[in-house]
Amino acid sequence: MDTLIERPLDAIQDLLAAHAKIPVLSKATQAALPDRSLVRLRCFVQDNGLSFEAFPLECNVHHASTGEQLRMRMMYMDAPQHPWELHFDDAAAATAGAGTTFGEKHPHFCLGTVPAETPWARGLGAAPTTDDELAGAMAHLAVGERGAALFEKLMARKLGCGGSLPSEAHAVVVKTYAETDQLRLHDVVEVVGILEKQPVEIADEDDLADYSLFELLPRVHALLVEKLEGVKINPLTRRSAIPGSLSSAFDVAALREAAISHIQSSLLGDRLAAEYMLLQLFSRITSRMSYFPVGYFPLNLCRAPRSAGFASNLASALFELVPHGHLLPMTLGKLNSELWISPDQTRNASSADSDIGLGAGLLQMPTGTVVVVDETQLATGTLVDRGVRNLQALRNTIQNAQLMFDLGFGSTMERPVDLRFVVVSEGKSMFPDLCTLPLEADPDAASDAAAGASAIRDPATLDAVRALIEFAKAGNPVLSSEMEQRISAEFVDTRAAQRASNQVVDDGSQLLLRLNVAQLLEDARRARLERLRTSSQAAGPKPAPDPAAGAAAQARSPSR
C-alpha cells in the first residue's frame, strides 16, 4: 500500500507487467488453458442481446462422490467445479425467497478474433499463431463428432459465413457482473477474467436441438473490463500518450511525407490522391446533427484500373498504417450468396433451430475500420433478393454512416457506425454522395512504386506513422474563424460564378466537402504542432490548410 502511494508509477508498472503475465486466451491456447484459470483476451462485442441471467449469490453444493455439503459463493462461475455439484433442490430452494439474494450477470457474445484487425495489430495484441496450430485447436466445448458438427453449423449461421467456418473464427461468451460493465455493441474490449470450460457431451441425435450455441462456447467471467476506445484501440498507442521509443524518431513532416509516398506507391503514383487518402485516415465522425454525420469523409477513387490487384494492393498498403481494415471485393457471387452486409435477428429462423441471437453482418466492425470497397470487381449480372438487400445495406451505411439491423417482420433498427470507406471504381461510384477523386497516374512515381522504393520498410518509422495517424484522428476538430470566413466567401463566389457560366450550382454538398477537407488538414497540422511539442522539432511547412486542396478536389470531381 505504501509503495502504491509513494511510487505510484512503479506500482502501475508492476501491475502492467503482471497484466502481461496473464495468459492470453485465443483459439490456439484455449485447449491448453485449464478450467477456472485467469486469462485475458481482446475481443469484439458482436451481440449483446442475450438476456441477463440470475444466479443465487450463495448456494449449497454437494460432493459428487461423498455427498458432503458445502456452502459456496456463486460469483464468477456458472456451475461449481467438479467434484462439487449443485443439486436442483438446492438451486430451487434459493428461489423460495427469504434467505437468498440474487445477482445478475450479462452474457455477451464476443469474437475472440477482432474482425477486420490488420495483421500487425493482431500480432501486437497476442502471440501470432500458425494455421497448423489453429487447425488443431478447439474453439468450442462440444465433445464428440456430432457436437463439433453442431457447433460448426450454428457458428457458421451466427457468423453469416456460408459453408465452412474460417479457421481463425473464435468466439467466447463474456459474462459481466457489474451494471457499469455492460458492453456496448461493436466495442473492442480487453477482458481479464476467469475461464470456465466444461465439455458438453452430445451423444444423442435428439439432443442436438437442445443446445444453443452459447452453451457450446467457453465462458469468461469478467473481473476487469477495459474498453478500447479512441487511441486505445490501436495497440501501439494504447498505454501511453506517445510511445517513448517513438518520440525521438518523430519528425512529423518527414513522417507525413513517408506516409504519403507509402500510399502513393499503390495509387499509380497519384500524389494528390495519396494526400486525400491520408486525410481520410485522420477523419472520424465528431458529432451528428440529427442524422447528418459531421466529419464523415467517404472517399471514391475512380478511374481505377480494372485489375483485381489494384484495390488489394491499396488495401494492404493502407492496412499497414491502421489497426483495422477490411477489403470488400464486390462480386456478384459474394453479394448474392456469401455475405450478409447488415446483421439481422431472424436469419434462417425456423422454429426447429435453436436460437442463435443476432446473426453477424459484415459491417459489424470496430469503430474507425478502413473499408476498401472494390467496385471494379462488379460485373454485369443478376442480383438476387439477398444481393439487393446487401447492396442497399451497404449503400445506406456508406451514405448515412448508419448500420441497419433487420429485426424481422419488417422492423429495422438503425445504429450509427463510424467506418472509413474508400470505394475504388472505374467510373463514378454507384454510391452517391462520396468525395469523388479521379486517379491520375504519374508514370515517374509509379515506376518508383514498382521498384518498391517508396513503401516504408523501417518498422520504427512504420510505428511512428501509425501512432501519428491515431493521434491526429483522436484530436478534436477546430475550424478557425478565418478559415470559416474564407470558405463561406469562396462558396458564395463559386455559386455566383457557376450561375454566370450556367453550370450546375453547388447545393452545399461541395461546401460540406470542402469544410471537411479543410478541417482534416487543420487537424493534421495541429497534430504536428501540439502533440509533438515534446520532440522539440519545429513544425515543418504547413501542409497547406487552405481550401486549395478542396478546390483541387472540386476541379477534379465536377460530377460529384
Next chain:
Amino acid sequence: MESEHEDQPQQPQPQQPQQPQQPAAPQPSGTTGTSLGSGAAATSQGSGNTGSSLPFAASSPLRFSSEVSSPVSQRRAAPAGGAPATPAAVRTAQAHRPPFSSPMALTSDIGTNMSTPLAGGSSLGTQHFTPLFSGTPGSGTSRSQPGTPRGRRSFIRSSGALERYLAAASPAAASLSGAPLPTDPVTEAAAPSTDEPMTDPSEVRRLIWGTTVSIDDSMAMFRDFLLNFTAAHRIEHETGSVGTITDADRVPFYLRLLQKMRDTQQRNMNLDCANLAAYRPSRRLFDQLIRYPQEIIPLMDHVLTNIFLDKFEDAQLGPSESLYVRPYNIGRSVNMRELNPSDIDQLVTVKGLVIRTSPVLPDMKIAFFRCTSCGSSVEVENDRGQVKEPTVCAFNECKLKNSMRLVHNRCVFADKQICKLQETPDQTPDGQTPYTVSMCAYEDLVDVCKPGDRVEITGIFRGVPVRANPRRRAVKALFKTYLDVLHVMRTNKKRLGLDASIEVPMESGYDETDQVEDVSQQDAAQEEILRLAGRSDLYELLSRSIAPSIFGMEDVKKGVLLQLFGGSNKFSSGADGAPRIRGDINVLLVGDPGVSKSQLLQAVHKLAPRGIYTSGKGSSAVGLTAYVTRDPESRQLVLESGALVLSDGGVCCIDEFDKMSDYTRSVLHEVMEQQTISVAKAGIITTLNARTSILACANPINSKFDVSLSVPENVNLPPPLMSRFDLLYLLLDKPNEQNDRYLAKHLVGLYLSDRPQLSATEFVPVELFTKYINYAKREINPVITEQAGQALVNFYVSMRKAGSQGGSNVVTFTTRQLESMIRLSEAHAKMRLSTAVELTDVIEANRLVLAALQTAAIDPRTGRIDLDLVVTGISASERRARHDKLAALREMLQGLDKAAVRWAEAYRLFQSQSGPRVSENEFNSVLNDLVDEGAIRIAGRTNADKIIHRLQRAV
C-alpha cells in the same frame, strides 16, 4: 436461515420435499417426454393401453384428481407438519436413486425444447381445453363453497410453501384430498414452523407464507370489489371530480361483466387493474396482486367462480371448472431490459414484438401411474414442469418398490406454447441489440399472438435453474427467466403509426379488454407532446425542424409538414367497404438541381411513421408495387411488398419522379386515386392497400427551369398525374448573394465546435417529432366547424369568380383544389391537436394552396393563375393562340400547291409566317391536331424524314 439449511441433511423436514417444486416452471411437455423415455418401461406400458383407456381419461379427469390424491397433492395438503410420512419417504427414496431415474430428469432448460415432440399426447391434450385437476384447491379457505375443489391453472402455482399454508387454512379442503394418507392439518401446521418468522399456527394459516398478506382479507377485498365496484369509482379516481358521473356509471360494473360472461360462455375475465387500484377498499389487493401474483390469482379465481355460481345458479359450469382472472393494465410497463432478479415471481407487463412461436405442445398436467404388480393406480400432478414419479406403490397391501408405470393415455394434457418476445427498436438503447424474453402461453392464450405481432404481455416473471446436461442431476448456478403469460394485449395499431380510421378490426375470438372505455394513461411522452402542442410558435417550430440542415423553403416545409399529418379519411356512410375519400396529401416538388430537394425527401423519410424512400430512376413498377419471389429454402412463392405497399399509412418519398418509366408511372395513377395496388402474378391475384401520401420531386425537362415556359412544359409529367398532387411547389434557384451567404453560414455552423448559429435556433428532436405525428394521427380526427366550412365555400367561390372575371374564361380553381383545401385544413388542425377545423386552419390552407398555385400554375405568358395549365398542360391563353396557329397552319397547308410537303419545309414556311418563334415541339403538336382532324397524314419517324400529305377532303 443458516440454521435451517444446516438442519436439512440430518432431518428431512416436511417443507423440504416442497422445495424442489417451488422454483420449477411450467415445462415444455417435451421435457416430460424425455423423462418418459428414460423410464422405458412406463412408456411401453402406456402405449399398450392407448386404445382402451382413452375415453376414460377424457371423460372424468376430475375423479382422479379429487379422489385419488397423489403424493404431491398430499404434501401440499399437508402443511409443514412432521406427520406426513410419505413425503419424507419419497424424499429419502429419491435421494438414493441413481441420477438418471430421478424425477429431476423431468426438468430441463426451457427455451430449447420448442420442438420436442411428445408422441401420443396431443390428441388427449386437446380434449381438455380447460384442464381441471386440483387435488387441493389453493383457494381452500372459501367459506361459501367449502367443498368445491375448483380447477386451477397449474402453472400459477409456484410457491409450494404458500400452498401448504393455504391448504392448512382449510380443513375442508385438506380432508377432501385425504385419500391414501389422511393427515391432520392442524397439527402439521404447527410443528415445523418454529423457526419461521410467524410462529402462531393460527396466524400462519391465515397469512401467505413469508408475508403479512392475510388470505381472508384478500378474498374479502376481491369479493367486495367485484360486487361493488362501479365505473364511477374509476372516473372519480382519475379525474378527482364527480361531475361527469352519470347514473349508468353507478351500476356495479363487474356484475354486468359477469352477466356478459355468462351469456357469451366466456370463462376468462379480463381484469383491468386500474379499476382495482381506483377502488379504494381494494387498493391493498392491487399491491398484493403485483407482488404475489401466484398466491393472489388463485384466490381471485376462486372468489370469482363462487360469485358467479352464487349469482347464476343455472350456470353451466362443470364441477371442476373455474373462471379465470386475466389481469392487465397494471399501470407500469417495464422495458425487457429493466427486468431483473427482483422481479422474479412478480406480476410484470412487457411490450415487444413476437418473433417466433412454437407449435402447440401438449403439456402433461396429470400423470397417471399404475402399479405393475397390483394394478392400483395413482395420479401425480405436474408441478411446474416436474412430475414426481412415485417410487413405491401406494396401495397398502402392495408397497412394492419401483413398480409404478406411467399410463400414457390416461394422463391429462393441456395446450401450451412457447413464444419469444423481442424488444422493439425504439426501446433498444444505443449500443445494444434487442433483448428477447421467452414466454409460455397456456390454454386459451395459445395461438393468440402470432409472429410479427406487437404485444403487451402481462404475466408472472419466472426463473428456473438451468440444467447442465439433460441427463444429469446437477444444475448450473444460473436461472433462465421467462414469462408465464396471463394476458395478451395486441398493440399493432398504435405502434405502426397507422391511421386509426383505415384500420380493419382484427378477426379473432380473443377478447383482450373488459370493454371499459380505455382511458389512456398520460405518460411522460404524452405530456411532452401536449406541452409542445401548446406552444404558440408550434407551426413554425415544427416546419423548421423538418430538415434543419436545409435553409429556407418555409412554405415547402410547411406543406410537407401538413402532408405528414394528413387529412382525415372519410367513408361514405353505410356498409363496410364503402368507397373511401382519400385524406392523404400528395406533394410534388419541381426544381432546379442543387436546391436540396433530395435532402428534404430524405428528411421526411426519416420523420414519417412509415416512410419509404425510393428513386424513380432505379425503381421499376415491380419494385414499387409488389413482386413474387421464390423462397430459396422452402421453394414457396412469396409475395413481397414494394415501396408503395410498405408505406401504407405513411409517406412514400419518390426522388427523380420524372425519370420513371411511363409504365411505372401508370401504376401511380391507381395508387393516387384508388389507393390500392392490384397484383396478378404467378397465380397470385390480389389487391393490396397502398394508402400512402406521395412526396415526389422532379427535375425540369432541360435540367434548368425555363421561366418562359409553363410548369407542365417544364416537367416531363403527364398532366393527369400531376393534377393528383395537392400541392405543387417550384423550387427555383434565384441568384441571391445574401441567401448564399446564409446558406454557407448555416453549413459551416455544423462544423463549428461551439455552434453559435444552431444553438440560437430551436429544433424539435426527430424522436419527439415522430411521436408527435403519430399521436396526432392516432388521436385526433378533426371535424370541420360551420365557420370553417363557410370560409372554404367562400374561398372556393371567390377563386372561381376570379377566374371568370373579364370573360377570359380561365380556370383558376377546381373541385380538386377544394378537396385539397379541406385536407390541408384538417391536417393543420391535426397539427394543432385540435378536434375542430377552425377558421385559422382554413386561412393557412388557403395561403398554402395559393402559395403553391402561384408558383406552379401561373401562366408565364399572362401572369395569371390558370389551372388548365396543370390539368391539361395548356393554358387558356395558349389555347387561344394555339387555335390561331392551327387555323394558320391548316390554311397554309391548304394553300400549298403540292399534296405532300417535307416536314422541314413546312416548318420553315410556318416559321416565316408567324410572328413569335414556334418551337419544333409546338409545331409537331399542332400538326398532330391536324392529323386528328383528318386534314393531313404524316409519314416518317423523325422530323427529318417526315412527309406531310394533305388528305383529299372537301374543305
